[in-house]
Amino acid sequence: MNKKMTITSIQKTKGVRPLVMITAYDALFAKLLEPSSDMILVGDSLNMSFAGKSDTLSATMEQMMYHTKAVCSGAKNSFVVCDMPFGTYVNKEDALANAIRVFQETSADCVKIEGGEDKADIIEHLTSNAIAVCGHIGLLPQSVRSEGGYKVKGKTEKERLQLIEDAKAVEKAGAFCMVIEGVKAEVAFEVAKSVDIPVIGIGAGAGVDGQVLVFSDMLGLFEEFTPKFVKKYMDGAALVKDAIKNYADEVKMREFPKEEHTY
Known part of the structure; x- marks a missing residue:
């Protein structure tokens, strides 16, 4: 059995080796993924992969709690990340109340928050109240409707500079690592170099500090569409x-x- 990762051991991988993160939504697959993954993400992507929704916005706290409990049950030796669903961290008070629920009612090791500078105050409020936070910058799936689709980031100088500022703000707020999604590879590399915490990519090239994929994508189980950044390891x-x-x-x-x- 692998030794369970901790926040400290995750941070120590920076500049040493890439981190492996995979999504899981149930005990069965969590147990299968555990031997090869450093971190398991219980993503709100479950509503697309398994509920047939067109985006992640309809995921609820109840759903995320149920699936996080299942993953923790199946992979007791894994570092588990629980996605905070859309609308559950719009202000400090709601964010803390919902994150406390995650920590009290599941065995999750941290929560994940989408947003950069604009969410730094919320991340800081959580981390100052003993809630471990994984950040998420770049393409934000929970903003898909307000942005008019899934748009790759880092194409302009303004976006490049903003991504670096977002990463620094998330780090300063106390996040121990972050996901960077849908960002031009050369920009994501620069972002990863700008902070001292691990930056885990999805659709962000190989120059970051780790990779995350949705397990149903990488295993070729989800047939509706395949994003460019996904490699299918089996049909x-x-x-x-x-x-x-x-x-x-x-x-x-x-x-x-x-x-x-x-x-």
Whole structure:
């Protein structure tokens, strides 16, 4: 069994080796992912991957709490990150109350907050009240409707400078690491170099301090679309469909169950 990562050991990977983060939403997959991952993210992406929604905005605290509990149960030796869903950290008071719920009712090791300079005061309020925070800058899925879609960041000098300021603000506010999403690779590299905490990329090139992918994307289980930054490590959907067809065929032909499957 791998030794569980801590905030200290995660921070010590900076400049030493890349961090491996993978999403999970249930105990079954969390247990499968645990041996190879440093951190497991219970992402609000679950509403897209498994609830058939077009974005993440409909995820609720109740959903995130349920799935975080399940992941913690399945991967007891993993560092678990709980996404704070849309609308649950619009001000300091709500953010702290909801984060306290996560810490009291689950075994999550930290919460994740989307936003840079604009959320620094909220991150600082949480970290000053014993809540560990993973930041999230760049493309923010919870802002997809207000921004008119998923737009890659870092294309202009203004965006480059803002991303660096966002990273520094998140670090100063007390976050121990951060995710950077959908950012031009050369800019993400510069952002990672501008702070002393690990910067974990998704669609942000290889020059950052780690990578995160949604497990259903990387395993080829999610068929609706595949983002450019996703590499499919297996054609999971085809494998599952083939297995289910084999099962259905055997049932129809009375080849299953056989004697060895019968009491």
